[in-house]
Amino acid sequence: MAATAQLERTEDGWTGVQPDAAWREEVRRLADKHDAVLLAHNYQLPEIQDIADHTGDSLALSRIAASSSASTIVFCGVHFMAETAKILSPDKRVLIPDARAGCSLADSITGAQLREWKAQHPGAVVVSYVNTTAEVKAETDICCTSSNAVDVVASIPADREVLFCPDQFLGAHVRRETGRDNVHVWAGECHVHAGINGPELADRAAANPDADLFIHPECGCATSALYLAGEGAVPAEKVKILSTGDMLTAARSTNARSVLVATEVGML
Numbered sequence: 001m002a003a004t005a006q007l008e009r010t011e012d013g014w015t016g017v018q019p020d021a022a023w024r025e026e027v028r029r030l031a032d033k034h035d036a037v038l039l040a041h042n043y044q045l046p047e048i049q050d051i052a053d054h055t056g057d058s059l060a061l062s063r064i065a066a067s068s069s070a071s072t073i074v075f076c077g078v079h080f081m082a083e084t085a086k087i088l089s090p091d092k093r094v095l096i097p098d099a100r101a102g103c104s105l106a107d108s109i110t111g112a113q114l115r116e117w118k119a120q121h122p123g124a125v126v127v128s129y130v131n132t133t134a135e136v137k138a139e140t141d142i143c144c145t146s147s148n149a150v151d152v153v154a155s156i157p158a159d160r161e162v163l164f165c166p167d168q169f170l171g172a173h174v175r176r177e178t179g180r181d182n183v184h185v186w187a188g189e190c191h192v193h194a195g196i197n198g199p200e201l202a203d204r205a206a207a208n209p210d211a212d213l214f215i216h217p218e219c220g221c222a223t224s225a226l227y228l229a230g231e232g233a234v235p236a237e238k239v240k241i242l243s244t245g246d247m248l249t250a251a252r253s254t255n256a257r258s259v260l261v262a263t264e265v266g267m268l
């Protein structure tokens, strides 16, 4: 689309020209003209979420896209999300507004690297997180989300080796929860969530003793926080593992005076 919102993120917040009414009308006009459904990940700028037809996590959005009657999907997210939408909707045209939008977690393993890893562990079952490229998914036996990763690995016969990629935090969580020592974990990480460390989470929780801590299990992006909660870095009774929808519901209904959300800022 020709019109774009000229917004950039800085350490102090968002700068640039806020999208005006004319911009919003132009986006909607183009969407109608091209029979497009606009999907915005929860991590997008609020302005982009406001104009989208649907917001949510990547898998939920891909499922919405597959059930949509629109012939074109505009996926305001990163590459692997648009690829996932295309996998679920092979007959639809999928557009990504910013071709530079990548995911450091998905980029931490390539198809060639996975093939080499498999060759070193013949017979192993490959379990990949949804934050992977289509090429990696094609080399995968089971694609999991963070909410079902433990169950998926537990369902694999105990004598089979498991190759889990690409998220080392989720992999460590799975190893701990299943008690299996034959789960090999790829050392990938997301640069955003790798920056959420135990001391910082513990400090924030200590500074806000009445606050709930919301962690999203499925967005693909909060797994380091999930791991830290399991390690006891923050009080367990304050930690809520919630889907996007449940996070919004819980924020409305909680008796806590404040809520800490350990993920990308767009979710706020």
Ligand code: SF4
Binding pocket: 078, 102, 103, 104, 105, 106, 131, 190, 191, 192, 193, 219, 220, 221, 264
């Ligand atoms: S927050 Fe991290 S895991 Fe999520 S899309 Fe961005 S880089 Fe990937």
